[in-house]
């Protein structure tokens with residue numbers, strides 16, 4: 001039941017403020033703006049997760065392809081996919097739907 005939003009026009013694709021991207025459902029911090037980069041694919045992309053053990057990875061056979069899907073470990077919300085063509089040091093590309101994320105600005109915290 002996971003859907004993919006339109007590329008390039010989604011909320012966080014070209015969003016490069018400093019802060020944390022939380023799960024839009026349970027507000028678990030998932031990705032830091034420090035690991036966000038523009039991969040050109042049209043969705044927010046990160047080369048690493050904010051903390052260990054926050055994501056669930058599983059095989060996705062939708063759309064006639066085999067991909068690795070990612071979901072929030074706390075609430076099971078589907079987030080997007082992870083690919084092996086990201087930049088160093090991880091070599092990973094976490095491609096995440098904007099609607100699955102909620103951004104929290106660093107300056108808003110205190």
Ligand SMILES: [Zn+2]
Pocket residue numbers: 023024025026027028072073074075076077
């Ligand atoms: Zn969650």
